[in-house]
Amino acid sequence: MTFAYALIAAMVTQAPTGLSPAERAAYQGVREATIREITTTLASPAMEGRGTGQLGGQRAAEYLAARMRQFGLQPAGDSGSYLQRIDFVSAAVLPTSSLTAGEARLVYRDDFLVAGRVTGDSLDVSGGVVFVGYGVDLSGLDLQGRLAVLLQGKPATADSMWERTVNPRAVVQALVRGGAAALLILPDPAGPAFTVYAQYLTRRGVRLADTETAPQPPVVYVSEAGVGKLAAGLSEAIAQARAGSAAARDLGVTVQLAVRAKVERVSGSNVVGVLRGGDPKLAGQAVLYSAHYDAYGIENGTVYPGAADNALGAAMMLAAGEVLATEPRPRRSVIFLAVTGEEYGLHGARHWAQHPTWPIDSVAANFNYDGIGTETYGPVTQVVGWGGEYSDLGAVMRGVVTATGNSVAPDPFPEENVFYRSDHYAFVQRGVPALMLLGAPADTTWVRRAKAWLEGGDYHQPGDSVRASWNWSGPRTLAATGLLIGLRVANADVMPAWLPGAPFRRR
Numbered sequence: 001m002t003f004a005y006a007l008i009a010a011m012v013t014q015a016p017t018g019l020s021p022a023e024r025a026a027y028q029g030v031r032e033a034t035i036r037e038i039t040t041t042l043a044s045p046a047m048e049g050r051g052t053g054q055l056g057g058q059r060a061a062e063y064l065a066a067r068m069r070q071f072g073l074q075p076a077g078d079s080g081s082y083l084q085r086i087d088f089v090s091a092a093v094l095p096t097s098s099l100t101a102g103e104a105r106l107v108y109r110d111d112f113l114v115a116g117r118v119t120g121d122s123l124d125v126s127g128g129v130v131f132v133g134y135g136v137d138l139s140g141l142d143l144q145g146r147l148a149v150l151l152q153g154k155p156a157t158a159d160s161m162w163e164r165t166v167n168p169r170a171v172v173q174a175l176v177r178g179g180a181a182a183l184l185i186l187p188d189p190a191g192p193a194f195t196v197y198a199q200y201l202t203r204r205g206v207r208l209a210d211t212e213t214a215p216q217p218p219v220v221y222v223s224e225a226g227v228g229k230l231a232a233g234l235s236e237a238i239a240q241a242r243a244g245s246a247a248a249r250d251l252g253v254t255v256q257l258a259v260r261a262k263v264e265r266v267s268g269s270n271v272v273g274v275l276r277g278g279d280p281k282l283a284g285q286a287v288l289y290s291a292h293y294d295a296y297g298i299e300n301g302t303v304y305p306g307a308a309d310n311a312l313g314a315a316m317m318l319a320a321g322e323v324l325a326t327e328p329r330p331r332r333s334v335i336f337l338a339v340t341g342e343e344y345g346l347h348g349a350r351h352w353a354q355h356p357t358w359p360i361d362s363v364a365a366n367f368n369y370d371g372i373g374t375e376t377y378g379p380v381t382q383v384v385g386w387g388g389e390y391s392d393l394g395a396v397m398r399g400v401v402t403a404t405g406n407s408v409a410p411d412p413f414p415e416e417n418v419f420y421r422s423d424h425y426a427f428v429q430r431g432v433p434a435l436m437l438l439g440a441p442a443d444t445t446w447v448r449r450a451k452a453w454l455e456g457g458d459y460h461q462p463g464d465s466v467r468a469s470w471n472w473s474g475p476r477t478l479a480a481t482g483l484l485i486g487l488r489v490a491n492a493d494v495m496p497a498w499l500p501g502a503p504f505r506r507r
């Protein structure tokens with residue numbers, strides 16, 4: 001028993017045959033200077049945070065296209081160009097928006113925020129207020145033309161049955177079907193602080209123009225402070241509902257909501273380059289590298305440079321392209337896709353997945369970079385590959401990582417659901433096996449440091465800039481690792497498959 005187990009363990013951990021001479025050349029060919037230069041340029045003031053649909057975003061797209069051309073990649077965007085144009089709707093809520101209840105005036109940003117799909121520059125709603133608790137029991141409530149106050153989260157009495165049967169999306173749909181003119185939502189006290197909602201909801205929202213639907217009732221987030229101003233008795237009703245009592249009631253007050261916004265149609269671009277495969281039988285299939293190049297752009301004069309997230313990822317991806325273009329051609333083609341609109345919901349990737357500039361059924365695999373800067377903490381010796389457990393790509397990754405003397409680390413943030421939160425997921429939904437790659441140093445503090453950065457650090461803030469302390473060999477190692485994983489897939493006899501039992505499938 002012990003012996004057999006030890007034998008198997010030895011087989012699993014045994015280093016594979018190592019790297020071929022061609023692989024070693026490719027691995028060593030990835031240039032740290034390229035990664036540094038592209039990252040620094042993308043995060044520079046001239047790029048103005050590469051906002052989706054903003055001038056800086058377009059400038060970045062043109063810069064990336066120029067680098068692709070320089071590296072020898074062929075254009076694979078619209079009609080012979082590197083760019084794939086995407087139409088967006090941008091909506092910025094203005095601080096002149098107001099919410100009043102009788103004499104009381106709620107303060108924009110401190111007391112309330114406008115969320116949801118804002119479709120016009122001016123929208124006024126006036127009506128009575130109905131408290132609906134968690135929205136589970138709407139019987140006997142007249143919602144028609146009224147503003148419904150809804151709690152997010154769950155009551156103290158919620159059991160597993162409650163969790164299974166109450167679907168927040170269905171609750172909102174039922175309120176809209178019931179005729180609610182607006183939703184006033186109190187965020188879950190167990191969730192992010194209201195100030196965190198304020199950081200995001202006071203920025204522009206950007207959505208794909210071709211997914212526009214009929215206008216929906218406005219959605220407003222109200223803080224605990226704002227609740228006190230809305231209606232006498234509301235705080236008490238909320239406390240009852242949170243304790244698990246049925247507390248839905250008409251509050252007997254009328255409120256006026258005035259949403260003021262700047263809504264405009266804008267356009268942006270994905271940037272796509274391809275290196276044609278060398279095997280005539282397999283060149284119609286492609287390995288797809290992706291990384292988003294957008295950050296939050298400029299908001300009210302403040303630039304969000306998005307250096308770690310994700311100028312660095314775009315640079316790591318392109319550094320692989322620079323090497324590949326000079327090496328013997330892999331059998332399959334290799335696509336490099338820099339996408340826009342990621343921060344607002346993977347828009348650029350979703351657009352490419354719906355309007356692919358390469359037949360998506362012939363995309364063998366996707367490798368995505370979406371960084372939080374862990375590669376710069378020091379020399380990379382550990383690699384995380386989200387999605388590796390679902391497809392053959394996990395084994396390919398383990399082979400490459402082991403052969404290069406590094407190790408595969410488990411998901412450091414299982415609670416963050418990372419696999420569902422970046423561009424690769426748009427391709428996964430179209431059936432393409434994918435890996436999202438992250439690198440980290442050998443020390444044990446990097447997970448804590450990364451979490452601190454995500455929760456209250458420079459993540460999605462104006463402070464996400466290139467630092468003098470960054471170790472650039474780390475990104476080089478991850479880019480080279482990703483390159484070899486992609487090369488092995490590009491040269492394999494068959495395309496990688498989803499593992500049996502994986503919740504995804506090729507079309």
Ligand SMILES: [Zn+2]
Nearest residue numbers: 309310370371
């Ligand atoms: Zn990102």
